Amino acid sequence: MGSAPIAKDNPLGAYLRDRRERLDPAAFGLPMTRRRTPGLRREEVAQRAHVSPTWYTWLEQGRGGAPSEVVLERIATALLLTDVEREHLFQLAFGRAPEVRAPEAVGITPRLQRVLDALTLSPAIVKTTLWDVVGWNRAATAVLTDYSALPPEKRNIVKLFFSNPRVRAAQDDWESVARFVVAAFRADSARVADTAKVEALVREVSALSPEFETFWREHDVQAFGEGVKRLRHPVAGLIAFEYSAFSVDQRPDLGIVVYQPATRDDEDSVRRLLDLQELGAT
Missing domain, CATH: 1.10.260.40 (lambda repressor-like DNA-binding domains)
Structure with missing residues (x-):
């Protein structure tokens, strides 16, 4: 040649x-x-x-x-x-990026963890395209879920949303948020090259929740993007956040979601929860 x-x-x-x-x-x-x-x-x-x-x-x-x-x-x-x-x-x-190759859910780099930890009053998580949570900060543990208390296979946002009573009770408008979760997850999962993993997760959550199965069949898609989220915490009551999603450079399988307290009162609520966490009361 x-x-x-x-x-x-x-x-x-x-x-x-x-x-x-x-x-x-x-x-x-x-x-x-x-x-x-x-x-x-x-x-x-x-x-x-x-x-x-x-x-x-x-x-x-x-x-x-x-x-x-x-x-x-x-x-x-x-x-x-x-x-x-x-x-x-x-x-x-x-003229476009390839489909995402979703690796097994593993930890994040120490540098990325330091970024999360620097957001002291803003709950922040790192999720994969299959919505497995692989990184979080103290505020996320205090406000959202103590992911460290869960085995890795249970640290999935979709599973938690449709099978965990506490997560469900925390939503200010569960059905509206649930439809958004399914639509945003569908959009993310379409980027995963290993469709068998997506199908397995959909089957598992469908067996846990008829509501998920119904919403999934509607085929809606939506970008995670940014918006406002209101959570009803069992201790702190209603807390409002402005959330934004970011991609991780050179890791197309990972995304960061940051929840910024919407007002001073919301910041104070997060601060109280962190104080209680320090005391082991949450």
Whole structure:
């Protein structure tokens, strides 16, 4: 396979070639002799990606049809792309990011935990695209749920919302919030590549709650975004929050939700709950 020039209007091909030429053949156990160009040969990448060498050559040269998502995933794997490089590859090929690959719910980095901890009066959580809670701060424990007291498989917002009586009782308008939760979860879950995990969670929560099953069948979608949330805490009473959702850079499977007390009185309510928490009274 020759080193044919790549058209200037073919950024996908240019990027593939650049990534290919950065790879060390020796790391793959390939012979280093008789190589006129750096990196892997096109046919070697094609073999690793289980595609035709001719088709892969055409892809780099901007000829032929566009790749499918499945094939592009195999090429990304063959080229050992990082998550950021994989996302860039999909942006070049399709003009959008790839579907999110949802890992198992694991902890967050110490740096991200420090960000949460700095929000002393604002309950904040980190959730996955499957809405597993993998990070939280003291205010979230005092106001929302003591996630540390739950086993990891129970730290799921959808499960808690539809199966935990305390979480349900805390909602100022349960049905309205429940419909929002289902619609926002549906929008997030559509980004998860492993649809089997989504289906398993939907089956589990449907078995726990006929209401969830009904709302899920309505197929509504909604962005989490930002808004106002009112909670009826069993100790502090009604507390209002302005909430905002943020993505975590380089972790498309994670999002942060921050609940900012809406007024001074609401701040005081959170502060009292934190004081009680310190005393072990909540």
